[in-house]
Amino acid sequence: xxxxxxxxxxxxxxxxxxxxxxxxxxxxxxxxxxxxxxxxxxxxxxxxxxxxxxxxxxxxxxxxxxxxxxxxxxxxxxxxxxxxxxxxxxxxxxxxxxxxxxxxxxxxxxxxxxxxxxxxxxxxxxxxxxxxxxxxxxxxxxxxxxxxxxxxxxxxxxxxxxxxxxxxxxxxxxxxxxxxxxxxxxxxxxxxxxxxxxxxxxxxxxxxxxxxxxxxxxxxxxxxxxxxxxxxxxxxxxxxxxxxxxxxxxxxxxxxxxxxxxxxxxxxxxxxxxxxxxxxxxxxxxxxxxxxxxxxxxxxxxxxxxxxxxxxxxxxxxxxxxxxxxxxxxxxxxxxxxxxxxxxxxxxxxxxxxxxxxxxxxxxxxxxxxxxxxxxxxxxxxxxxxxxxxxxxxxxxxxxxxxxxxxxxxxxxxxxxxxxxxxxxxxxxxxxxxxxxxxxxxxxxxxxxxxxxxxxxxxxxxxxxxxxxxxxxxxxxxxxxxxxxxxxxxxxxxxxxxxxxxxxxxxxxxxxxxxxxxxxxxxxxxxxxxxxxxxxxxxxxxxxxxxxxxxxxxxxxxxxxxxxxxxxxxxxxxxxxxxxxxxxxxxxxxxxxxxxxxxxxxxx
Numbered sequence: 001x002x003x004x005x006x007x008x009x010x011x012x013x014x015x016x017x018x019x020x021x022x023x024x025x026x027x028x029x030x031x032x033x034x035x036x037x038x039x040x041x042x043x044x045x046x047x048x049x050x051x052x053x054x055x056x057x058x059x060x061x062x063x064x065x066x067x068x069x070x071x072x073x074x075x076x077x078x079x080x081x082x083x084x085x086x087x088x089x090x091x092x093x094x095x096x097x098x099x100x101x102x103x104x105x106x107x108x109x110x111x112x113x114x115x116x117x118x119x120x121x122x123x124x125x126x127x128x129x130x131x132x133x134x135x136x137x138x139x140x141x142x143x144x145x146x147x148x149x150x151x152x153x154x155x156x157x158x159x160x161x162x163x164x165x166x167x168x169x170x171x172x173x174x175x176x177x178x179x180x181x182x183x184x185x186x187x188x189x190x191x192x193x194x195x196x197x198x199x200x201x202x203x204x205x206x207x208x209x210x211x212x213x214x215x216x217x218x219x220x221x222x223x224x225x226x227x228x229x230x231x232x233x234x235x236x237x238x239x240x241x242x243x244x245x246x247x248x249x250x251x252x253x254x255x256x257x258x259x260x261x262x263x264x265x266x267x268x269x270x271x272x273x274x275x276x277x278x279x280x281x282x283x284x285x286x287x288x289x290x291x292x293x294x295x296x297x298x299x300x301x302x303x304x305x306x307x308x309x310x311x312x313x314x315x316x317x318x319x320x321x322x323x324x325x326x327x328x329x330x331x332x333x334x335x336x337x338x339x340x341x342x343x344x345x346x347x348x349x350x351x352x353x354x355x356x357x358x359x360x361x362x363x364x365x366x367x368x369x370x371x372x373x374x375x376x377x378x379x380x381x382x383x384x385x386x387x388x389x390x391x392x393x394x395x396x397x398x399x400x401x402x403x404x405x406x407x408x409x410x411x412x413x414x415x416x417x418x419x420x421x422x423x424x425x426x427x428x429x430x431x432x433x434x435x436x437x438x439x440x441x442x443x444x445x446x447x448x449x450x451x452x453x454x455x456x457x458x459x460x461x462x463x464x465x466x467x468x469x470x471x472x473x474x475x476x477x478x479x480x481x482x483x484x485x486x487x488x489x490x491x492x493x494x495x496x497x498x499x500x501x502x503x504x505x506x507x508x509x510x511x512x513x514x515x516x517x518x519x520x521x522x523x524x525x526x527x528x529x530x531x532x533x534x535x536x537x538x539x540x541x542x543x544x545x546x547x548x549x550x551x552x553x554x555x556x557x558x559x560x561x562x563x564x565x566x567x568x569x570x571x572x573x574x575x576x577x578x579x580x581x582x583x584x585x586x587x588x589x590x591x592x593x594x595x596x597x598x599x600x601x602x603x604x
Contacts, residue, residue, distance in 0.1 A: 029436045031424045044429040047194045047373040051086045052079035054190050054197045055140070059245070061186075062204040066172040066249060069151045069161040075188055078197075080140045086122055087134035089143060092184035092191035093118040096152045099188070103144040118145065118188050149186045156328035158185030159247065165325065170284055171209070173250035175324045175339060177332060178243040180374055180434035189242040194372050194479050196239040203232045205249050212248040212282065212322055214240065214335045215315075236335060238315060239477055241370050246334035248322050252282035255291045259299035276302055277313050282322040287345060294347045295321065297395075301357050304394055305364060305387070310469035314368045314476065319360070330355050333362030333384070350395070354388045361387035364472060372479035374437040375429045378505070379480060381438070382448015389449065405453050405590050408446040413595045415441045418508035420539040426451075427482050427505040442508050450593055451504050457591040458500070458546070459493045467492040503543055504593065509534065511543040515563075516599040519580050526551060526581065527574040529602075530563045542567045543594075549573075550588055551581035 032043045056078035061071050079089065093099065095115035102111045102120055110121040120143060122134045135141055152159040157177050164172040176183065184191040200218070203211035207228045215236030225231050257279040279298040281291045302319065306312050313319065320337040327341040338359040344352045365383035385408075393401035418441055424430040426442040438444065456464040467489035475484055486501050512534040518527045528549045532542050547563040559581070565571025586596050 029439045030432070031418075031422070031428075031430050031440065032432055034421065034430060045373070045375070045431060045434075046429060048192050050082060050190070050195055052089055052135075052141075053082055054079050054195050054242075056197050057189065057199045057242075057245075059187065059199065059201040060204070061201065061247060063174060063206070063249060066161070066174055066206060066209060067163060069153070071149050071152060071159065071186060073145075073147050073149060073187065075145050075147075077143045077145070077189075078140060079143070081135040081137050083137055085134045085136050089120040089122055089141075091118045091120070091145070091188040092116070092181070093145075093147070093188040094185050096149050096158070096185050097188060098148045098150070100146045100148065101144075102146075105142055106144075145188045147188065152186035154182060154185060156326075157182035160326070162325050168284075170325065171251040173248070173324060175248040175250075175322075175327075176246050176334075177327075177329075177339070178245060178334075179332060180243060180437070183243055183245055187245065189245070191242055193241045193243060193370050193374070196241045196370065196477070196479070198235075198237055198239050199245055200233070200235040201245070201247060202234075203247060203249065205230055205232070208251065209249050210252060210282075212246075212320065212337055214244070214246055214337055216318060236315070240335040240367060241479075244333070244335045244367060246332075246337055246339065248282075248324065248337070248339065250282075250322075250324070251285055252322070253285055253288040253291065255281050255283075255288050255295075257281060257292065257295050257298045259303075260296070277315070277317050277319045280318060280320045282320065283345065284323065287323075290346055293349050294344055294352060295356065296349045297353055298356060298360070301353075301360050301391065304391065305357075305361055308387070308390065308465070308468075309364045309472045311364065311368075311472050311476065313363065315363060319363070321356070321359075331359040333359045333366055335363070335367045338362075353391060353395070357391045358384045358388055368477060369472065369475045370479050372481050373429070374431070374434045375427055376481050377437050378426050378444035378448035378451070379482065379485060381444040382452055385445045385449035386452040389453065402589070405450070408450045408453075409590050409593070411446050412450060412510065412593060416447065416508070416510045416593075418442065419535055420507060423508040425506045425508045447504075447593075450590075454504065454591060454593065455489065455497075455500075457589060459489065459495065463493040464489070499544055507540070509540070511545065511594045512597075513545070513547070513594050514597050514599050515547070515549070515586050516602045517549075517584065518602060518604045520604070521580070524576055524578060525574055526559075526561070526577050527572055528561055528563050529570065529572045530565065531570050532565075536569060542569050545571055545592065545594070547571075547592055547594075548587055548589070550585045551575075551577070552583040552585075553577070553579050554582050555579075 036043055058076040060074040063071055093113060099113045102109055104125050112119045125135060159176050162173045181191045183189060199214060201213040205211050207230050211232035213234035215234050218233040218235050221231040259276055276299050281295045283291045302313055315336045321340055323340050323342060325342060330341055332339040361384040366380035371377050371379050389401050389404040392404050426444060426447050431437050470492055471485050471488040482501060482505055486497050490497050511532050514531045514533055516529050530545055530547050536542050544567050545565045548560055550558055550560045552558050559575055559577055561573045561575040563571050563573040586598055
């Protein structure tokens with residue numbers, strides 16, 4: 001297929017759009033004004049304070065009946081005071097949670113729960129106990145919250161109870177969906193990605209059901225607690241953000257996906273890396289054989305991503321994927337246990353690789369390294385989306401990679417038409433709710449993936465990958481902002497990229513460019529012009545452009561000229577040629593996010 005905009009024998013050809021995955025068909029969300037015109041309040045969102053560093057969470061959940069949307073819960077939060085003496089600890093706990101009691105170091109304390117925040121009085125505790133002032137900085141404390149949660153879910157969020165499907169003979173199930181800030185529907189926690197902690201979860205469920213969670217299984221107790229019950233205990237010993245805590249309860253077929261020769265062969269993995277994690281898949285009862293086929297490439301994907309990011313799978317000895325019913329998204333990258341929708345069922349090998357590799361990539365970009373605020377969620381989603389294109393190239397070749405990139409370009413061309421100040425860019429704190437950051441026109445999926453593609457083309461693949469691996473090594477188990485990624489690329493490449501990131505990440509829209517050329521027969525010179533025709537004003541300056549133009553001569557040879565412009569309407573570039581070209585392609589590799597109209601040859 002043609003991967004660029006071509007003018008050959010007077011015919012204009014454009015690529016066929018290809019759908020990107022897994023960004024769903026979102027509604028167009030409204031961007032709030034920076035300032036509330038009535039009050040003058042700045043409506044930009046910023047990360048909340050961290051008065052305590054949450055170091056650990058030990059969670060106990062009792063589900064009396066899988067068919068009844070109610071849980072009984074206990075959570076012990078281990079935390080260290082930060083900055084100064086802290087008189088209060090705040091945990092997110094929505095109105096679905098009914099707090100029964102709170103204890104600090106085993107002793108009852110006072111608290112206030114307003115249906116959104118649980119505020120715990122810390123005066124009289126810890127090292128400052130004598131003075132009754134609070135917890136001194138650097139001092140650790142353990143807080144126990146006992147609670148009940150009734151109907152602990154929203155619209156496809158929180159802890160979701162799905163009734164039995166009698167027609168398909170499928171049992172009732174329960175599963176969580178915490179992103180962006182919905183785990184606080186069933187669990188008191190710091191429900192924002194600017195903190196992380198080690199977690200363990202015990203689930204007491206009816207006998208015959210399986211409870212899955214993050215990390216490694218510690219023990220299973222069937223019938224030991226009381227007849228007809230079973231307790232499943234899971235522990236994740238490396239820290240994760242709260243929104244990735246997961247619980248899934250159901251009846252499943254479980255299969256282990258064995259590595260193939262391609263996965264374990266020489267050169268497939270980085271030298272010195274440990275053995276692959278065991279890749280397990282949980283699906284509806286009776287689906288085992290089909291699951292082995294659909295998910296057959298998972299071990300090879302792990303090896304591929306280890307090599308890409310320069311870091312072994314960071315979460316221990318297992319990676320699980322579980323299929324649930326009535327899931328409103330394609331997948332969710334909960335640490336070590338991805339949740340997937342039923343759309344993957346019955347697919348042949350490779351049929352859903354885009355979704356599977358997307359969620360697996362998040363185990364590095366999103367889980368190992370997490371956006372510090374939802375403003376920067378493209379660092380999670382853009383990378384996972386870009387990996388889809390890289391996996392397509394790995395398995396099917398360069399044409400498959402180009403096809404995926406063309407699909408993003410076609411989609412963005414139709415929707416990325418915003419301009420400042422009415423619209424916000426991909427990286428912005430202007431949103432009503434955290435979920436809106438996933439649903440705006442400047443979406444973190446396709447635009448984020450395309451930005452990474454542009455960086456690879458600009459820096460060269462070697463420097464781009466070296467900068468990426470530096471980023472992964474430097475920021476593992478940490479929270480990041482866009483500038484953290486930029487600095488790593490700059491350090492390796494030597495290029496100044498601040499303008500690039502401002503114009504492609506922070507501002508909305510994209511340039512609309514008219515390309516024309518003038519052929520000078522006497523000089524044997526081709527001048528190519530690129531004029532930006534979108535709105536240009538003080539809020540929306542012209543873009544810096546680097547537009548490659550490839551010309552094919554009558555003898556079949558090709559000549560390339562790059563049209564550069566430092567933020568001005570008209571840019572041009574010239575190249576000496578023996579013959580007038582018979583065909584012209586503008587940016588055939590899609591190195592620049594722009595909507596191009598090819599005007600062809602014009603008079604000087």
